[in-house]
Amino acid sequence: EPEVTQTPSHQVTQMGQEVILRCVPISNHLYFYWYRQILGQKVEFLVSFYNNEISEKSEIFDDQFSVERPDGSNFTLKIRSTKLEDSAMYFCASRKRGLYNEQFFGPGTRLTVL
């Protein structure tokens, strides 16, 4: 069964460094999302992406964040200058076109900022 994959599973970085989190959505899906979960808190929406542009973003998704679909398979989240408070589990999700279809989630990348 096709699934969303994410790499790496765990990323450790120093404060101020740039990180890129990678996701490979399911191949026939057209809508892509990033969510994050800070330890002990709720899963929070960051951004949705369709047709090579951001369709919606949250207040969290400030200028330090960007998303890209550099080729036909990958979907990336970049954090330009990481802060301690960016430490969280980051989930990628995708869905296919339809009235309302399920968002399929990846296993997540745990980002630790030191």
Added chain:
Amino acid sequence: AQSVTQLDSQVPVFEEAPVELRCNYSSSVSVYLFWYVQYPNQGLQLLLKYLSGSTLVKGINGFEAEFNKSQTSFHLRKPSVHISDTAEYFCAVSEGEGGSEKLVFGKGTKLTVNP
């Protein structure tokens, strides 16, 4: 803006006992409702969803949920749990047709099924 409250952070039960995981939401617009499950070291998997129609929704693994608009609730139930149901369960809401598709999640309920 929407919000979701999961009243229980942890629920321990014995195997073969029934379980109910509670979820309440608030929204000023019509909503779609979801329950996701997360097993250790895995992503979120959809258990069931309510979009419209019958308020009793059946999902995978024997779970079901009932949408109660007057009480703004969407509680998850299973009549007899298994050890393998041990996981974290998340209730989520999104706006209805034509609205934002972002999912707003509750904090999750850790279900532990003991032998």
